Amino acid sequence: MVKICCIGAGYVGGPTMAVIALKCPSIEVAVVDISVSRINAWNSDQLPIYEPGLDGVVKQCRGKNLFFSTDVEKHVREADIVFVSVNTPTKTRGLGAGKAADLTYWESAARMIADVSKSDKIVVEKSTVPVKTAEAIEKILTHNSKGIKFQILSNPEFLAEGTAIQDLFNPDRVLIGGRETPEGNKAVQALKEVYAHWVPEERILTTNLWSAELSKLAANAFLAQRISSVNAMSALCEATGADVTQVSYAVGKDTRIGPKFLNASVGFGGSCFQKDILNLVYICECNGLPEVAEYWKQVIKINDYQKNRFVNRVVASMFNTVSNKKIAILGFAFKKDTGDTRETPAIDVCKGLLGDKARVSIYDPQVTEDQIQRDLTMNKFDWDHPLHLQPMSPTTVKQVTCVWDAYEATKDAHGICILTEWDEFKNLDFKKIYDNMQKPAFVFDGRNIVNVDQLREIGFIVYSIGKPLDPWLKDMPAVA
Numbered sequence: 001m002v003k004i005c006c007i008g009a010g011y012v013g014g015p016t017m018a019v020i021a022l023k024c025p026s027i028e029v030a031v032v033d034i035s036v037s038r039i040n041a042w043n044s045d046q047l048p049i050y051e052p053g054l055d056g057v058v059k060q061c062r063g064k065n066l067f068f069s070t071d072v073e074k075h076v077r078e079a080d081i082v083f084v085s086v087n088t089p090t091k092t093r094g095l096g097a098g099k100a101a102d103l104t105y106w107e108s109a110a111r112m113i114a115d116v117s118k119s120d121k122i123v124v125e126k127s128t129v130p131v132k133t134a135e136a137i138e139k140i141l142t143h144n145s146k147g148i149k150f151q152i153l154s155n156p157e158f159l160a161e162g163t164a165i166q167d168l169f170n171p172d173r174v175l176i177g178g179r180e181t182p183e184g185n186k187a188v189q190a191l192k193e194v195y196a197h198w199v200p201e202e203r204i205l206t207t208n209l210w211s212a213e214l215s216k217l218a219a220n221a222f223l224a225q226r227i228s229s230v231n232a233m234s235a236l237c238e239a240t241g242a243d244v245t246q247v248s249y250a251v252g253k254d255t256r257i258g259p260k261f262l263n264a265s266v267g268f269g270g271s272c273f274q275k276d277i278l279n280l281v282y283i284c285e286c287n288g289l290p291e292v293a294e295y296w297k298q299v300i301k302i303n304d305y306q307k308n309r310f311v312n313r314v315v316a317s318m319f320n321t322v323s324n325k326k327i328a329i330l331g332f333a334f335k336k337d338t339g340d341t342r343e344t345p346a347i348d349v350c351k352g353l354l355g356d357k358a359r360v361s362i363y364d365p366q367v368t369e370d371q372i373q374r375d376l377t378m379n380k381f382d383w384d385h386p387l388h389l390q391p392m393s394p395t396t397v398k399q400v401t402c403v404w405d406a407y408e409a410t411k412d413a414h415g416i417c418i419l420t421e422w423d424e425f426k427n428l429d430f431k432k433i434y435d436n437m438q439k440p441a442f443v444f445d446g447r448n449i450v451n452v453d454q455l456r457e458i459g460f461i462v463y464s465i466g467k468p469l470d471p472w473l474k475d476m477p478a479v480a
């Protein structure tokens with residue numbers, strides 16, 4: 001029986017390995033982690049991450065050919081294929097701080113693999129890493145190998161949160177990069193056979209190592225760039241009276257452009273886009289390509305601009321101050337159908353409003369109060385380290401309350417900010433909400449999910465990203 005071990009039981013390691021176990025009953029899969037609480041949660045009824053469909057997949061295989069364990073060394077030693085899916089946060093100190101990927105966790109995993117291995121292994125990069133990481137990992141492994149042979153493959157993951165199970169069942173492509181040597185080709189073939197259990201052969205792409213590593217960074221940069229492009233257009237739409245939804249529909253109808261990923265928003269979030277672009281920027285700079293670095297930096301600058309612009313709209317609309325006003329925040333996760341808050345635009349928006357002394361009342365169906373408080377007090381990039389190594393939140397932000405109901409959050413509020421596109425927000429009783437708010441009552445829709453005309457009829461003053469402006473907002477500056 002082929003044995004797979006995955007180091008890192010997170011958003012990628014957990015779902016990816018659960019799907020491999022489900023689709024390959026003949027393979028034994030162990031997912032290991034240094035975080036005891038994470039592993040305990042994977043072994044309980046309350047999985048550590050919320051992902052539609054994940055529960056069912058885990059329940060079908062757990063205890064049969066899928067195991068979650070903290071005995072990292074044992075499972076690595078026994079495995080034929082070791083996936084490494086650990087954190088690769090942005091460095092906060094030293095060389096490349098604020099841009100480069102911090103490979104501490106990767107390096108310690110590689111050293112541990114070399115230490116405990118007693119048989120040849122294929123080591124698979126599942127984490128998103130800088131180009132040429134495989135070379136560094138190869139060096140660590142071979143210099144410590146005691147005669148054991150390791151083949152390194154790059155197999156970046158393209159799943160998106162909220163649709164992870166769907167994406168894993170039916171991927172656009174699986175990408176496997178390896179050394180172009182007989183041993184390298186053999187290793188690529190072995191991993192290909194795993195995916196071939198359910199992925200059609202023509203969707204399994206094989207490349208050299210560096211192309212696979214770079215393709216992952218490139219794909220995320222292209223995706224994020226589309227959002228920054230449409231968000232940049234949203235500002236121009238507001239200035240001209242065009243409607244960004246109509247513009248992106250018309251643009252996306254061009255088959256060369258395509259309709260997906262053109263939704264204007266308060267900004268993109270998530271653990272990957274910003275981190276991976278910063279990483280790309282750093283790699284370009286290190287390779288003497290400042291113009292290319294500058295080009296990709298702009299994607300992040302526009303994203304920051306979009307979040308600032310949103311906060312400025314809120315404050316400017318409400319007589320240039322939100323001091324002591326209650327603002328309801330509907331949605332804190334970085335997108336719907338996940339409880340993940342890493343780099344969520346809600347953090348920046350809330351911090352902006354708190355900076356103007358607002359009182360914020362937050363409701364998100366999947367995010368706990370503890371998480372929100374930690375997010376609002378943590379330093380940038382600290383969120384991307386293993387849970388037990390993150391600083392405990394020393395203080396709580398007093399002007400923040402978290403509630404478990406949208407009606408409670410909006411009661412007596414002056415304004416509402418919709419920051420995540422949860423389906424349930426589309427069906428709220430806005431008349432009831434309006435009746436229970438201070439007047440004038442404002443809605444700032446950062447996800448373009450409300451029916452603007454209906455809300456204006458009820459009496460709300462409505463701002464919706466990239467839509468023709470409410471007369472109330474017309475003469476107010478977008479960016480103060």
Ligand SMILES: NC(=O)c1ccc[n+]([C@@H]2O[C@H](COP(=O)([O-])OP(=O)(O)OC[C@H]3O[C@@H](n4cnc5c(N)ncnc54)[C@H](O)[C@@H]3O)[C@@H](O)[C@H]2O)c1
Nearest residue numbers: 008009010011012033034035086087088105127128157386
């Ligand atoms: N989240 C996504 O949607 C996504 C998608 C594609 C790629 N990625 C990439 O995959 C990687 C993992 O991302 P994630 O979202 O799953 O992160 P995560 O924080 O959810 O999971 C990483 C896990 O690795 C564990 N870990 C760290 N060092 C370890 C070690 N030495 N031994 C054992 N366990 C260790 C941590 O405790 C943590 O549970 C990152 O490089 C990320 O960029 C993420």
Ligand SMILES: O=c1ccn([C@@H]2O[C@H](COP(=O)(O)OP(=O)(O)O[C@H]3O[C@H](CO)[C@@H](O)[C@H](O)[C@H]3O)[C@@H](O)[C@H]2O)c(=O)[nH]1
Nearest residue numbers: 157158159160161227261262263265268269270272334335
């Ligand atoms: O038209 C759009 C599409 C997305 N978003 C926002 O962009 C962010 C990222 O969304 P999405 O890409 O759907 O989720 P992620 O889980 O971050 O997935 C991205 O990052 C992963 C980690 O690298 C990759 O594996 C995926 O392919 C890539 O889509 C979220 O805040 C979305 O709300 C928009 O604002 N407008």
